[in-house]
Amino acid sequence: MRPTTPADVRRRFDEHDYLADEGTSTAVHLALALGLPLLLEGEPGVGKTTAAKVLAQVLDVPLVRLQCYEGLTAAEALYDWNYQRQLLAIRLAEAQHERLAESDLFTEEFLVERPILRTVRHAGDQPPVLLIDEVDRADDEFEALLLEFLGEGSVTVPELGTFTSGRPPVVVLTSNRSRDLHDALRRRCLYHWLDYPSPERAVGILRRTVPQANPALVESAVQFVGHARGLDLDKPPGIAEAINWLAALAVLGATELVREDVLASLGTLAKTPDDRDALAAAAADYAFG
Numbered sequence: 001m002r003p004t005t006p007a008d009v010r011r012r013f014d015e016h017d018y019l020a021d022e023g024t025s026t027a028v029h030l031a032l033a034l035g036l037p038l039l040l041e042g043e044p045g046v047g048k049t050t051a052a053k054v055l056a057q058v059l060d061v062p063l064v065r066l067q068c069y070e071g072l073t074a075a076e077a078l079y080d081w082n083y084q085r086q087l088l089a090i091r092l093a094e095a096q097h098e099r100l101a102e103s104d105l106f107t108e109e110f111l112v113e114r115p116i117l118r119t120v121r122h123a124g125d126q127p128p129v130l131l132i133d134e135v136d137r138a139d140d141e142f143e144a145l146l147l148e149f150l151g152e153g154s155v156t157v158p159e160l161g162t163f164t165s166g167r168p169p170v171v172v173l174t175s176n177r178s179r180d181l182h183d184a185l186r187r188r189c190l191y192h193w194l195d196y197p198s199p200e201r202a203v204g205i206l207r208r209t210v211p212q213a214n215p216a217l218v219e220s221a222v223q224f225v226g227h228a229r230g231l232d233l234d235k236p237p238g239i240a241e242a243i244n245w246l247a248a249l250a251v252l253g254a255t256e257l258v259r260e261d262v263l264a265s266l267g268t269l270a271k272t273p274d275d276r277d278a279l280a281a282a283a284a285d286y287a288f289g
Helices: 006-015 022-034 050-061 085-096 115-120 139-151 185-189 199-209 213-227 237-252 259-264 275-284
Strands: 038-042 062-069 079-081 111-113 129-131 153-159 160-164 170-173 190-193
Touching: 006 022, 006 050, 022 038, 022 050, 022 170, 022 190, 038 050, 050 062, 050 170, 062 115, 111 160, 115 129, 115 139, 115 153, 115 160, 115 213, 139 153, 139 185, 199 213, 213 237, 213 275, 259 275
Parallel strands: 038 170, 038 190, 062 129, 129 170
Antiparallel strands: 079 111, 153 160
């Protein structure tokens, strides 16, 4: 059964260890109620991808993931043809002294479903959750391929016609805003910006995800990560980096935050040499305790 209110979304996400704020739970509720794709935008590591995964768990449906990258094409995202089977069919027909028409080779028998068409043609009672992850990494041309699907829940295969989902597909797109997305794509989606969690919510998330960490260590780690985001970093640490860092501190046996443990575990927070140097310098001046 689908969540019926934003509070219901929040409660059921909480049951799967995702502490959604009011804005996120409301956006998810509206996307489900209105049958609209949900575009989650925000800094890396704030929980956009995880939100889509948890949504699939909450709805108890499969998660279909399309990881975007530069050069992504329709053959990898929408559909393709099984050229090996087509060639085999041609050779078999020749061996039997038969001739295949082009229309014989472009039938559903030879159709290969990629994530988007697989979502449209899903045979279950409930549609799966389609995660189009990091859509900003794909080329502008790929966005144009998405417009029919996002607007109408359908995919057109010229040789076969148009396939349309029986129910509005549940679609979550994520973007790290590495480039601007086209207005045509944005207009087809319900939009939500996922910000860094408040310190209080960050503490709750870290306590939930790294239960072996000392409560005092959790609060100190949240404070230091907040301080780090105020630095001029290439890649400020998100909640994902904070979780990994806290887990590393726990592995090191830390019970409180001290400079030596911070320096030893910087590889989980810093993702570039410059950021590592900046965080090391910040740790040297930071007032621990």
